[in-house]
Amino acid sequence: MQIRQILASGTALMALLAGNTAMGQDLSYNLYGVPGLIDTPNARMAPDAEIAATIGGFVLQQRGSFTFQLLPNLSGTFRYAGIDQEDGPGTDGTFDRSFDLRYRLIQETDLLPDVAIGLQDFLGTGDLSAEYIVATKTITDRIDVTAGLGWGRLGSRDGISNPLGALDSYFDTRPVRDKSEYEEGGTVTGDFFRGDMGVFGGITYRYSDKLTLKAEYSSDGYVSETDNGTLDNRSPINVGLNYTYKPGLDLQLAYLYGSELAAGATLTLNPRVRQSPGGRETAPPPVRVRPADLAAAASWGTDEKTLIQTLKDAGITLNGYDVTADTVARVRYTNTTFRSEAQAMGRVARILSAQLPAAVETFVLEPQQRGIPLQATTIQRRDLETQENRARGAEALAQSSITRDAGPSTGLSYTPDLEPAFTWGIGPYAKLIVFNGDAPVQIDGGIELKARYTFAPNIIAKGVVRQSLRDLPLADETETENDLQNVRTDGRYYGQDGNPVIQTLTLAHYGRPGADLYSRVTAGYIEDMHGGISSELLWKPVDSRLAVGAEVNYTAQRDYDQLFTFQDYDVVTGHVSGYYSFDNGFHAQVDVGRYLAGDWGATFGLDREFDNGWRVGAYFTLTDVPFDEFGEGSFDKGIRITVPNDFFIGNATQDKVNTNLQSLQRDGGARLNVDGRLYDIVRDGHTAGRFGDTFGRFWR
Amino acid sequence: MNISMKTLCSSLILAGLTACGPLYEDSLGSTLLGAAQSATGLGDTAAPAAPAIPPAVATAAPGEVLLVKIIARDAVAPMTKVAQNGRNITWISPGKVTMAFEDGILVGTRGLTDDLMGVDPIGVRAALNAGGGTARRLQSFLTSEDQIATRELTCTITRVGSEDIQIIGGSRTTTKFEEDCKGPALEFKNSYWLAGGDIIRSRQAVSAGVGFIQADQL
Numbered sequence: 001m002q003i004r005q006i007l008a009s010g011t012a013l014m015a016l017l018a019g020n021t022a023m024g025q026d027l028s029y030n031l032y033g034v035p036g037l038i039d040t041p042n043a044r045m046a047p048d049a050e051i052a053a054t055i056g057g058f059v060l061q062q063r064g065s066f067t068f069q070l071l072p073n074l075s076g077t078f079r080y081a082g083i084d085q086e087d088g089p090g091t092d093g094t095f096d097r098s099f100d101l102r103y104r105l106i107q108e109t110d111l112l113p114d115v116a117i118g119l120q121d122f123l124g125t126g127d128l129s130a131e132y133i134v135a136t137k138t139i140t141d142r143i144d145v146t147a148g149l150g151w152g153r154l155g156s157r158d159g160i161s162n163p164l165g166a167l168d169s170y171f172d173t174r175p176v177r178d179k180s181e182y183e184e185g186g187t188v189t190g191d192f193f194r195g196d197m198g199v200f201g202g203i204t205y206r207y208s209d210k211l212t213l214k215a216e217y218s219s220d221g222y223v224s225e226t227d228n229g230t231l232d233n234r235s236p237i238n239v240g241l242n243y244t245y246k247p248g249l250d251l252q253l254a255y256l257y258g259s260e261l262a263a264g265a266t267l268t269l270n271p272r273v274r275q276s277p278g279g280r281e282t283a284p285p286p287v288r289v290r291p292a293d294l295a296a297a298a299s300w301g302t303d304e305k306t307l308i309q310t311l312k313d314a315g316i317t318l319n320g321y322d323v324t325a326d327t328v329a330r331v332r333y334t335n336t337t338f339r340s341e342a343q344a345m346g347r348v349a350r351i352l353s354a355q356l357p358a359a360v361e362t363f364v365l366e367p368q369q370r371g372i373p374l375q376a377t378t379i380q381r382r383d384l385e386t387q388e389n390r391a392r393g394a395e396a397l398a399q400s401s402i403t404r405d406a407g408p409s410t411g412l413s414y415t416p417d418l419e420p421a422f423t424w425g426i427g428p429y430a431k432l433i434v435f436n437g438d439a440p441v442q443i444d445g446g447i448e449l450k451a452r453y454t455f456a457p458n459i460i461a462k463g464v465v466r467q468s469l470r471d472l473p474l475a476d477e478t479e480t481e482n483d484l485q486n487v488r489t490d491g492r493y494y495g496q497d498g499n500p501v502i503q504t505l506t507l508a509h510y511g512r513p514g515a516d517l518y519s520r521v522t523a524g525y526i527e528d529m530h531g532g533i534s535s536e537l538l539w540k541p542v543d544s545r546l547a548v549g550a551e552v553n554y555t556a557q558r559d560y561d562q563l564f565t566f567q568d569y570d571v572v573t574g575h576v577s578g579y580y581s582f583d584n585g586f587h588a589q590v591d592v593g594r595y596l597a598g599d600w601g602a603t604f605g606l607d608r609e610f611d612n613g614w615r616v617g618a619y620f621t622l623t624d625v626p627f628d629e630f631g632e633g634s635f636d637k638g639i640r641i642t643v644p645n646d647f648f649i650g651n652a653t654q655d656k657v658n659t660n661l662q663s664l665q666r667d668g669g670a671r672l673n674v675d676g677r678l679y680d681i682v683r684d685g686h687t688a689g690r691f692g693d694t695f696g697r698f699w700r
Numbered sequence: 701m702n703i704s705m706k707t708l709c710s711s712l713i714l715a716g717l718t719a720c721g722p723l724y725e726d727s728l729g730s731t732l733l734g735a736a737q738s739a740t741g742l743g744d745t746a747a748p749a750a751p752a753i754p755p756a757v758a759t760a761a762p763g764e765v766l767l768v769k770i771i772a773r774d775a776v777a778p779m780t781k782v783a784q785n786g787r788n789i790t791w792i793s794p795g796k797v798t799m800a801f802e803d804g805i806l807v808g809t810r811g812l813t814d815d816l817m818g819v820d821p822i823g824v825r826a827a828l829n830a831g832g833g834t835a836r837r838l839q840s841f842l843t844s845e846d847q848i849a850t851r852e853l854t855c856t857i858t859r860v861g862s863e864d865i866q867i868i869g870g871s872r873t874t875t876k877f878e879e880d881c882k883g884p885a886l887e888f889k890n891s892y893w894l895a896g897g898d899i900i901r902s903r904q905a906v907s908a909g910v911g912f913i914q915a916d917q918l
Contacts, residue, residue, distance in 0.1 A: 005835050012878055109733070160722045267817060272845055273811070273844050274815060274844035274845055275909075276909065277813070277814050277841070277842045277843055277844050277846075277909070278812065278813050278814055278815045278842050279812070279813070280798035280813060282795070282797070282799075282811045283792065283796050283797055283798035283810035283811035284810060285781060285782075285783075286783035286784060286785070286790040286798060286800070287783070287785060289783070289784070289785045289786070314797035340846060385785060387818075388785065388788075388800075388806035388808070388818075389785075389788060389790075389800045389818045389836075390803070390807075390818045390819075391817075391818045391820040391839060391840040391850050392818070392838065392840055392848065393817070393818045393820075394817070394840075394848050395848065411760055423721075424721050426721055426723025426913030427721070431847075450721070486738045486836070611845045611847065612844060612845050612846050633819070650813065693846065694846040696817075696842055696846045696847045697810075697842065697846050697849040699810075699817055699818065700810065700815065700817070700842060
């Protein structure tokens with residue numbers, strides 16, 4: 001007997017419904033890391049929110065691609081390609097970064113195919129640039145057929161005159177861009193759909209659940225590679241296979257252009273599908289229902305130690321309480337364990353139901369982080385007693401409880417802190433060093449010692465000392481390409497003498513200067529390259545999707561030995577920031593101000609956020625540094641991903657991993673890396689924020 | 701930290717395997733390890749073997765212990781009463797999983813990876829008492845995105861017949877009932893074995909991730 005599972009999660013349900021209309025559809029990634037055949041794309045879209053990392057290619061071109069299904073019909077790709085012997089046998093290779101966008105115009109029905117339009121490598125040097133319109137149709141359960149029209153690379157084999165030329169002769173020829181134009185540029189070339197057009201297509205045959213066979217006609221002529229003799233281009237026909245080793249890991253093998261063997265591997269992951277939605281944490285204590293006889297009330301004082309210990313066992317630190325009103329208890333606590341403040345609050349409420357005198361009818365719960373109270377939620381004890389284990393019990397409680405700005409600290413009695421004020425850890429670290437001499441990327445690794453001392457919940461000193469275990473060759477001369485101070489491009493010199501370095505050493509103070517206001521001051525060796533003082537003020541009402549912040553920093557650039565001394569460069573930087581969390585899961589941020597090299601400008605960021613803590617987004621920064629002065633890449637831009645650790649390990653934890661895939665970090669548009677900026681900390685506790693977004697976990 | 705701990709710590713760090721100290725409990729390393737395990741399937745923990753029934757459980761007073769088996773995981777645990785909320789009794793296992801039953805109908809679990817967050821079993825118990833009938837259920841689950849998904853089901857409860865079952869302490873003659881529940885997004889079939897009006901054994905659906913439990917009232 002089975003639970004017929006069309007089941008529990010909204011995603012599972014949607015996946016199933018989508019699966020019904022998509023019987024027999026092949027979805028596999030090509031060597032460019034986008035849904036496709038072998039070296040050409042098709043019109044398929046991955047399930048919403050799927051993340052795919054592909055490494056694929058052949059001797060001449062190795063491509064590492066990261067594709068994210070931004071919306072059900074829109075995907076974006078960031079690619080880092082190594083191109084060998086760029087100008088013929090024996091010549092140097094090059095590295096090329098590229099971005100793609102794909103949009104599905106028509107979704108497959110019984111009669112119509114999937115139809116997608118795509119821009120490949122539309123930013124940057126354009127080595128891989130192509131545009132295409134492609135259609136893919138399921139013919140039988142096992143067979144998919146694809147046909148497409150391509151421009152750029154995909155129009156370079158047996159290209160025919162561009163029919164768009166009938167509209168405007170502008171489309172007839174695609175300008176040949178000189179490399180040097182891109183060297184300082186790398187902006188949108190705008191040559192889309194220009195020049196000769198090619199026809200490509202192919203067929204996939206699904207032999208089994210695991211194995212799909214593919215054949216394609218590629219309209220990419222690899223013209224320069226063929227002309228300069230690095231590719232023996234004998235045939236436009238490519239054949240290959242895709243093998244699903246296990247769900248989430250696909251392997252590709254192909255024979256390209258009659259002469260080259262190619263291979264690839266794709267890892268896929270969907271933030272909307274978690275193996276264990278609930279996590280591995282043990283059960284919370286159940287609600288204790290009060291006996292009918294209210295006289296059985298015990299006094300708080302006798303239970304204080306038990307309460308502190310019970311909360312501590314649940315991963316929560318008691319910071320203060322007020323039970324002077326007979327029927328209301330106000331409790332302030334710090335959740336150090338759960339990603340969701342709603343889940344932590346659910347546990348605090350249940351523990352209080354077992355510990356507080358029966359006369360207490362109302363709980364006012366105030367979660368706190370870094371010593372700042374984030375909000376105050378008023379819950380009626382009766383609602384806890386009646387909604388536990390009810391269907392829609394979380395919704396009912398969300399409706400009957402009231403969340404406001406946190407109350408004043410006056411009236412709270414503070415309990416002795418049982419947590420050690422000093423805590424530490426030793427562990428490995430790894431960091432990337434880019435463009436150190438000839439090596440585009442090097443990994444430095446070693447041991448780090450972290451320590452933290454908490455003077456008060458809102459006054460925290462911490463530091464990290466590192467010792468590299470790698471003996472990396474010394475970098476060559478300082479880069480003097482542009483007039484800007486090398487606030488980031490000197491990164492490779494830091495800690496290069498191999499001695500222990502002070503990565504960071506700071507003292508931070510957090511505060512609540514007024515209603516809906518939050519403050520931070522951080523002083524010391526704030527990051528590996530800069531030190532000084534950083535201050536921040538944030539306005540964020542509990543139920544507001546909008547927040548506004550301001551930050552002012554005065555820092556000096558640290559010496560390369562990363563000890564206590566500074567270089568002769570200091571700067572005042574700062575930003576005014578606006579944050580807005582849209583209803584549909586997207587989040588926008590704009591920061592306007594002055595950057596580390598003294599340049600003025602703005603950073604624009606757009607992220608797709610998932611309520612389980614995942615976040616995938618992109619940003620770019622434009623400043624008054626001209627593109628040709630900025631250096632390669634023209635302006636700072638990148639992709640950023642946040643992965644909550646509990647998603648994989650299942651154990652309750654607040655830790656997360658932030659990753660930036662920057663196209664290239666230069667000196668323009670560089671911001672100070674200061675730990676503990678207010679917005680993410682504060683938003684975790686707000687109804688218009690992660691507290692509200694994860695309220696489903698209240699009863700978990 | 702004593703010497704051997706230090707030695708262990710430093711050798712593990714040098715081997716690149718782990719980290720030490722309170723600040724490293726949930727480090728990047730464990731996330732990557734988790735991701736790798738999740739991708740390779742190597743992280744699936746083996747189901748615990750059925751424990752021998754402790755004498756204290758075997759000799760417990762009637763009604764004090766619930767023996768619960770997660771059928772798909774082949775895991776068995778004796779559960780003891782931890783709270784009572786009206787007709788709702790919450791039981792806890794040695795591994796700190798709790799399950800709540802309302803008149804013997806499972807209405808919630810906590811501590812399983814895919815919990816049943818809450819149930820409104822409207823008329824299930826009444827139909828059992830009446831020898832059959834129809835009922836309505838609302839069942840809430842937690843999604844991968846931390847939202848509550850509530851499924852509506854219509855259930856038909858039928859008397860299957862008399863059945864002798866083996867339960868700790870001997871053989872019992874029971875009346876078996878089946879509850880066939882169907883909804884737009886969820887379907888399952890529960891079974892109940894009643895003796896003297898009490899549910900002494902049941903087989904009830906938890907969630908997609910967990911499957912069914914069998915609960916024996918000892």
